[in-house]
Amino acid sequence: MSTKTTLDKAKAWAQNTYFSPESRAEIQALIDTNNTKQIDECFYKDLEFGTGGMRSILGQGINRINIYTIRKATQALCSEVLAQKSSNPSMCISYDSRIMSFELAQVAAEVMAGNGIKAYIYKHLNPVALLSFAIRTHKSMAGVMVTASHNPPEYNGYKVFWSDGAQVTPPNDQNIINNYNSITDFSSVKVMPFADGEKAGLIEWIKDEVEENYYKAIHKAMINPDLCRENGGKLKIVYTPIHGAGLVPCSRALKDLGFTDVHVVPEQAQPDGRFPTVKSPNPENPSALKMAVDLMDKLKADIVMGSDPDTDRLGVAIKVNGVVEYLTGNQIGILKVHYILSEMKRKGTLTGENYVVKSIVTTPLLDTIAHSYGVEVFNTLTGFKWICGKMNELEKTQPQKKFIFATEESFGYLCHTFARDKDGVSSVSQMAEVALFHKLKGRNLLEALDKIYEEFGFSREDLLSLDYFGIEGSEKISRIMTNFRNFSDNNILGNAIANIKDYSKGIEGLPKSNVIGFFFENGNQVYLRPSGTEPKIKFYIMIQEKEGTLANKKLNAEIKATQFLDYFKAASERA
Structure with missing residues (x-):
């Protein structure tokens, strides 16, 4: 869209008495200073609804x-x-x-x-x-x-x-x-x-x-509340809401379950939209959990848990042999689903009609684990709108089926049917229960993961997220997707391609979506997906290793993942 068009829209805003004097003055100042770049950013399009609604920078204009x-x-x-x-x-x-x-x-x-x-x-x-x-x-x-x-x-x-x-x-x-x-x-x-x-x-x-009814409901959704009530004081927890909405509900949920040794990062406890102690309030990023990890060191705590501003994501860190380990969203999901299914099997509560829902970009190891317990897995497009949409569909069309768990790799989880979006509050409670269970068995969460890998195979997942801002960024992301849609080689880095799936065509019974999947003969997978709400494109790397010792599998997977990450980053920069 031309500068003239956006300038006209800016002038119309500045002259419209419907808008407040402050709003009009802010836009008039851009016009007076001939700030064409900022005028373009504020007026080149209307805000759009993406996979999660709409987001933008706070400010005046139709794109703010x-x-x-x-x-x-x-x-x-x-x-x-x-x-x-x-x-x-x-x-x-x-x-x-x-x-x-x-x-x-x-x-x-x-x-x-x-x-x-x-x-x-x-x-x-x-x-x-x-x-x-x-x-x-x-x-x-x-x-x-x-x-x-x-x-x-x-x-x-x-x-x-x-x-x-x-x-x-x-x-x-x-x-x-x-x-x-x-x-x-x-x-x-x-x-x-x-x-x-x-x-x-x-x-x-x-x-x-x-x-109050919500807290009662999620308490009932826990697998072993008696275990937590009797032993909750044995797990030392550091929690941070990262200045978000999680302080009161997460503290309350942990207390209700019986976890009494809970320590909140004081500098990050109170809500503050400036998020003054972090670069970004995202518990997926280790940097956002740094203050919590420092407190874990000081208190010699067992686990760090953090939630984002709207408290729908959960990040986890532990310390093993002096090294801080940040669990990936996939690893958290693996630990949770394995714990739920193994405990349900022990109790005899699996019915044969149980199911799990996950996104297509979430680890395939979760499918392997669920299937081994006779549990069906439904894969959806990325985002809990699709995950919960599948839950709602099954509730209507196959009411005999019993929901167990839902997850996506971006640190979102749901373990009950009382809400229909990822739930950071119940996720914190459930993660505390999982960590307590393994601590009582004498193992940390990495050791628990290794037991799962030994039984079900090793899978490594990495995420490459590239930010491209503004009008130019949007155009670049479009070029990247076009280039890979037209990909004609039969291999990438020696990995023979078995299939390339273009989800924009509406395949596998899923709605049309701007996603491309590369599937390799050795079981490895790569997905490309522009974000629906942020100026970025994401590459989901999934490596499957089946040969050798667990240590060798981990090393080989790391090498292959690094090669894929470097390849897709370089290819994107060239677009």
């Missing part, structure tokens, strides 16, 4: 998160809810610790009220799982989570959930997108001031009992 784009998004959602012709429509709202999250949550409530839809909103910040739980509790038509998950502090965002408590899926998501794109006049959005909405009974604070 602000009260006006949140109003517009909420109006689009309201129109889709009203199209369902419910006699008493309602929606639920939660929000995390990010800058403006509470204010934007209130803005969403005002638009819901303006459309005659009742808005239930939490009195304080709460994780994603508690939003999903509230939607299901209130039997609401939809819900909104104001969050940008683990993005840097300058971001905020908006995740949309449907009546089942899961993130919105087709056709409703596309309808909302169409509604959003059809709104050309911000002043057409219906808004009722928050106080007026309360007086009219159209805005209501969510009652404390909803949260």
Whole structure:
């Protein structure tokens, strides 16, 4: 889009008295200083809904998160809810610790009220799982989570959930997108001031009992609560919410389960959208857990656990022989599913109708483990919107099937059916139970993993994530995907290619998605996927080693993974 087009849009914003004086002045300053690059970034497109809703940098303009784009998004959602012709429509709202999250949550409530839809909103910040739980509790038509998950502090965002408590899926998501794109006049959005909405009974604070019922529900979902109640004090835990929404719910869940030796990183305990102690509040990154690891050293604790701002991801670190080990999302998933299935088998509670759900980019070793216990595995596209969508589908079409566990490699887990998104609160509780179980058996989590590898085979997974920002970045990511779609060689680094799958064609019963999968004759796999909500492209490397000792398998897998990472990085830079 040309600078002239974006400049026209910027001038229209700056001159529109619907926007606040502060908002107009911010854009006028860009015009006055001829800041064409920033004008382009703010106006070259409307915000788009991706796999998790929409995210952007906070600021003014149609391509930024602000009260006006949140109003517009909420109006689009309201129109889709009203199209369902419910006699008493309602929606639920939660929000995390990010800058403006509470204010934007209130803005969403005002638009819901303006459309005659009742808005239930939490009195304080709460994780994603508690939003999903509230939607299901209130039997609401939809819900909104104001969050940008683990993005840097300058971001905020908006995740949309449907009546089942899961993130919105087709056709409703596309309808909302169409509604959003059809709104050309911000002043057409219906808004009722928050106080007026309360007086009219159209805005209501969510009652404390909803949260209490959630804690009771996830407590029941644990495998061996008696083990935790009797021995919980034997596991020393360091936990960090990384300035997010997790402090109260995760501390409460651990306490309810019987873990009494829990230490929170004091500098990261309180909610703070600036995330002042980390570069990025993402527990997938070792750097985000550094302060927790330092506290683990000081206290000689057994395990570090960290959650992101909206508390849907779990990161784990332990120390073995003086070396800090950061578990991958796949390793955490392997430990959890193996523990659940082995304990269910011991108790005789596997029914033959049990199933697990995972994303296609999550380790195939999880399939191997589940199948060995007679448990079916359903693979979905990346994202818990698809994972929970599959759960909801099976609940309707095959109600005899019993859900056990869901996971994706990006540190998201769900071990119950009370919410329909990844749940960092129950994940923290369950991880504590898994760690306690193995500690009582005299082994650490790496030793527990090695036992699993010895029995089921070794699998190594690595993630290459390349950031390409702005308009130029978006174009580069598109070129990378095009180049690999047109890939014509029969091998990569000597690995013979058995098949290349283009998921944009809607294969294997999955919705169309911008994903490419390389499948090699030796069992190795590589997936390419642009993020739906962030300016990056991800390469998922999965190495299978079947020959030699476990030590040799690990070494060979590391060498091959490094070669693949170097190859795909170099190929991307050339695009």
